[in-house]
Amino acid sequence: MASDLYALLDVDRSASADELKRSYRKLAQQLHPDRNPGDAAAEARFKEVSQAYEILSDPDRRAHYDQFGSDVGEGGGFGGGSVQDIFDMFFGGMGGGGTRRRGPQGGQDSEVAISLTLFEAAFGVTRNIELTLPKACPDCQGSGCAEGSGPSRCGDCDGAGEVRRVRNSILGQMITTQACTRCSGMGQVIDKPCGSCRGSGLTQQNQTLSVDIPSGVEDGSVMRVNGQGAAGPRGGPSGTLYVRIRVAADERFERHEDDLHTEQTISFAQAVLGTSIEVPTLEDPIKVEVVPGSVHGTVIRIRDAGVPHLRSRGRGRGDLYVHLAIDVPSEIDGDSERLLRELAAHRGENVHDSGSLLSRLRGKAK
DSSP states (O other): OOSOHHHHHTOOTTOOHHHHHHHHHHHHHHHOGGGSTTOHHHHHHHHHHHHHHHHHTSHHHHHHHHHHSSOOSTTOTTOSSHHHHHHHHHHSOOTTSOOOOOSOOOOOOEEEEEEEOHHHHHHOEEEEEEEEEEEEOTTTTTSOBOTTOOOEEOTTTTTSSEEEEEEEETTEEEEEEEEOTTTTTSSEEOSSBOTTTTTSSEEEEEEEEEEEEOTTOOTTOEEEETTOSOOOGGGOOOOOEEEEEEEOOOTTOEEETTEEEEEEEEEHHHHHHOEEEEEOOSSSOEEEEEOTTOOTTOEEEETTOSOBOTTOTTSOBOOEEEEEEEEOOSOOOHHHHHHHHHHHHHHTOOOOOHHHHHHHHHHHHO
């Protein structure tokens, strides 16, 4: 903030209270944020001018400033409340600002969680969900009024749902609006409330909602169902129901987006010589060829055997990846050992002698 408060207000140090007021009013109108949208410099200047006027319009604080060149003292800095009052006038809503919505307000949003299997998440499913939510009172059909009666116009706001207040300030006449406290902004009051809902128009009700889960949803997905949340009071629109999806783990597969991964174990001989293995899918098992010489960690890709793409309507699926794991037995019988040693000798491979292996196997058997 500039050190010379008089310069901020564009007046001489001998300016009278009326001159201060006139100059401040002129500057405040020029620098008002509504007249300078998005101009941070103008907004900052507006605050400085307002603070300067707060000090100089107070005789005691002005005298302190004239003598010591600052306003540090009783009240500390720019306290005192008058600047806040000015900000309230500008930012709290003058005439023409956002008008409050008249009539019944909307109901609250609600959330429910459901669990699916991987198959259900992949191909979609229809689920019935049990809910207990505020819904329109069946006795008054949501009006909140006793039978044979109806709401009447609120006398405090004359049916407008809001009350306008006028107050005078140094910048002129300011008009503020706020929701009518008597009718809660609805513009109507209930003289004879319904005995079942006590005038709210709502009662807690159990209902069964059928929800169609699309194919391809993932764990943690959230579905938005408009108009199925809590009903609004006295006929107000219902909120939104959010359905959170939980997909249970499947011991056969690991899912990565729309692709599936599975591990299949084969023997050493099958890896070397090749074989055909049966692999599970989301639907029926299929035969997969393992080429001779496959190593541990070999991945076989099966196209279009994964999860359907979300809302693809059958057009496109992820892939299934089969990861091969070679089983190395921890124990073998004598014939198997003999054959392996013959193979090692044939290939010129160095292995432990027979005694060390057989002694370990006998030790495990004891």
